[in-house]
Amino acid sequence: xxxxxxxxxxxxxxAGVSRRFGGLLAVDSVALQVMQGGIVALVGPxxxxxxxxxxxxxxxxxxxxxxxxxxGRDIAGLAPHLICRRGLARTFQIVQPFGALSVRENIAVGxxxxxxxxxAALAHATAMAERVGMAGMLDQPAAELTIAGRKRxxxxxxxxxxxxxxxxxxxxxxxxxxxxxxxxPVIRGLADDGLTIVMIEHVMQAVASLADEVHVLNQGRLIAxxxxxxxxxxxxxxxxxxxxxxxxxxxxxxxxxxxx
Amino acid sequence: xxxxxxxxxxxxxxxxxxxxxxxxxxxxxxAVPFVVQSSFWLTFWTMTLLAAVLxxxxxxxxxxxxxxxxxxxxxxxxxxxxxxxxxxxxGVDARLAAIAAIGFGxxxxxxxxxxxxxxGLRGSYFALVTMAFAEVFRIIAVAWPLTGGGAGLNVPLxxxxxxxxxxxxxxxxxxxLALVAISIGLAAWLERSRxxxxxxxxxxxxxxxxxxxxxxxxxxxxxxxxxxxLAASAGVFYTQYFLYLDPGIAYGPGYSIEALLGPIIGxxxxxxxxxxxxxxxxxxxxxxxxxxGGAPGLDLAFYGVLLIGIxxxxxxxxxxxxxxxxxxxxxxxxxx
Numbered sequence: 348x349x350x351x352x353x354x355x356x357x358x359x360x361x362a363g364v365s366r367r368f369g370g371l372l373a374v375d376s377v378a379l380q381v382m383q384g385g386i387v388a389l390v391g392p393x394x395x396x397x398x399x400x401x402x403x404x405x406x407x408x409x410x411x412x413x414x415x416x417x418x419g420r421d422i423a424g425l426a427p428h429l430i431c432r433r434g435l436a437r438t439f440q441i442v443q444p445f446g447a448l449s450v451r452e453n454i455a456v457g458x459x460x461x462x463x464x465x466x467a468a469l470a471h472a473t474a475m476a477e478r479v480g481m482a483g484m485l486d487q488p489a490a491e492l493t494i495a496g497r498k499r500x501x502x503x504x505x506x507x508x509x510x511x512x513x514x515x516x517x518x519x520x521x522x523x524x525x526x527x528x529x530x531x532p533v534i535r536g537l538a539d540d541g542l543t544i545v546m547i548e549h550v551m552q553a554v555a556s557l558a559d560e561v562h563v564l565n566q567g568r569l570i571a572x573x574x575x576x577x578x579x580x581x582x583x584x585x586x587x588x589x590x591x592x593x594x595x596x597x598x599x600x601x602x603x604x605x606x607x
Numbered sequence: 608x609x610x611x612x613x614x615x616x617x618x619x620x621x622x623x624x625x626x627x628x629x630x631x632x633x634x635x636x637x638a639v640p641f642v643v644q645s646s647f648w649l650t651f652w653t654m655t656l657l658a659a660v661l662x663x664x665x666x667x668x669x670x671x672x673x674x675x676x677x678x679x680x681x682x683x684x685x686x687x688x689x690x691x692x693x694x695x696x697x698g699v700d701a702r703l704a705a706i707a708a709i710g711f712g713x714x715x716x717x718x719x720x721x722x723x724x725x726x727g728l729r730g731s732y733f734a735l736v737t738m739a740f741a742e743v744f745r746i747i748a749v750a751w752p753l754t755g756g757g758a759g760l761n762v763p764l765x766x767x768x769x770x771x772x773x774x775x776x777x778x779x780x781x782x783x784l785a786l787v788a789i790s791i792g793l794a795a796w797l798e799r800s801r802x803x804x805x806x807x808x809x810x811x812x813x814x815x816x817x818x819x820x821x822x823x824x825x826x827x828x829x830x831x832x833x834x835x836x837l838a839a840s841a842g843v844f845y846t847q848y849f850l851y852l853d854p855g856i857a858y859g860p861g862y863s864i865e866a867l868l869g870p871i872i873g874x875x876x877x878x879x880x881x882x883x884x885x886x887x888x889x890x891x892x893x894x895x896x897x898x899x900g901g902a903p904g905l906d907l908a909f910y911g912v913l914l915i916g917i918x919x920x921x922x923x924x925x926x927x928x929x930x931x932x933x934x935x936x937x938x939x940x941x942x943x
Contacts, residue, residue: 405818407814407817426822428820431817431818431820436818438818439815443812443814444811444812445807445811445815447807447876448811452804455804456807456808456816456819456821457819459801460820462801464801465799465800465801465804468804504819505818
């Protein structure tokens with residue numbers, strides 16, 4: 348699997364990572380390499396294990412087996428706050444704002460990781476808010492934000508911790524097309540500034556415009572990787588999404604999709 | 608872009624009505640020893656301040672940190688007993704004993720925090736565990752010869768600055784006021800420090816706090832240790848004031864409830880909530896006694912009804928008054 352890129356070591360490297368919940372093998376011997384720089388998308392049908400994989404990488408779950416290396420050091424099983432301190436941060440699919448705090452105070456919590464002083468943290472928070480386009484909402488209570496606002500807040504807060512690698516878990520889910528169009532350049536800007544991004548995303552329009560490489564996860568296993576065009580043409584991927592036999596029917600061009 | 612002094616923006620938003628209230632409180636509390644002549648009312652105000660200190664100690668952990676303890680007597684009593692035992696049994700200088708007692712309180716807090724937070728106890732489980740610890744401490748105090756058992760422990764009367772005993776009861780009032788000032792200073796520091804920001808963050812959402820690099824175990828442990836040290840200082844004050852302790856006073860549920868009631872009535876997670884709550888509760892208690900003309904038990908029933916009223920209509924406490932009154936839905940409908 349891990350072909351190419353032998354010259355530079357991967358920023359994030361997973362080998363044989365597995366996690367079982369009772370009878371369900373949620374993540375099954377996943378091997379993955381993410382190089383420094385750029386945007387990688389992780390796609391797959393619902394329940395494929397994408398969020399579980401993120402939780403394993405970020406330390407919220409411990410892998411049963413396998414190796415996770417970040418920036419050349421083993422991080423498997425480390426506590427989430429230690430992983431964040433090393434520069435690997437995640438956002439949550441279900442946004443988790445600190446509801447009683449303002450937008451600025453929310454982001455300052457993240458900024459405090461690198462800034463001990465309150466004033467410095469608040470100033471850094473303001474800068475991060477500007478970066479994600481929230482400069483006008485700094486004093487708004489986080490509990491009153493719209494979904495789009497909360498997604499941006501989630502992003503700004505995590506950015507404030509000064510990460511090298513960002514795991515974005517469906518930052519576009521629930522957004523309207525104009526809201527998606529507005530956040531795409533924000534994420535592109537982060538990558539242009541040198542951040543490495545791994546994103547779980549169902550919005551294919553966003554994946555198409557952002558991701559350099561797409562990995563497909565199905566039933567806990569990585570089944571394909573490549574450009575969006577490549578994986579869209581891959582019969583294994585089509586079957587994962589549409590069911591067994593779908594690729595043959597679509598590929599054959601016959602009209603017997605609902606046939607029997 | 609230059610940020611326009613972020614802290615100034617924050618303080619302009621919340622502090623203005625509160626600042627007025629704060630000034631009013633300071634003036635009132637400074638005037639009490641000069642205005643109040645009866646020893647009854649001086650004691651009343653001294654006990655109110657003691658409750659405010661204890662309330663603030665609860666507020667640090669329960670209000671800012673969201674870890675509601677039902678057993679703050681464990682820390683209050685440890686401070687009280689440590690101060691008494693060190694003086695009576697070991698002849699330690701009162702000032703030294705007071706400092707050591709606060710240290711013992713902090714150790715008790717750290718130990719209970721270590722045990723409960725290590726295993727991720729939260730919400731009602733944490734509340735129950737703290738309650739159980741206070742009860743265990745009470746039983747130990749009954750059984751242990753060092754504490755004087757159920758008969759209690761007397762601290763000999765030796766008035767003087769060196770023994771931290773005041774002939775003029777006003778001295779106690781000033782000491783209590785100083786403790787209140789320290790406790791409020793601690794809360795104010797929490798609101799503008801990294802530790803405080805982390806503490807509030809984990810109260811709001813533990814997973815999100817961890818994702819932002821916060822070691823939630825360490826922050827909770829710090830909060831319970833600080834909270835316990837402050838509660839122990841209130842316990843030391845109790846010992847020096849009454850010069851008598853027994854297990855029921857030190858570790859009974861009375862001070863555990865006193866600790867949490869004030870902040871809840873006054874407003875949890877606010878700087879002035881515990882003080883405002885303590886003053887309101889104590890005045891309410893007096894009002895209840897006066898209104899019922901001293902009929903046994905009736906004052907407590909009246910007091911209870913008043914409390915229920917406050918909790919029903921002001922879920923954010925008295926300092927949340929600015930945010931409006933929470934009318935029951937039936938009333939709201941009839942009011943159009």
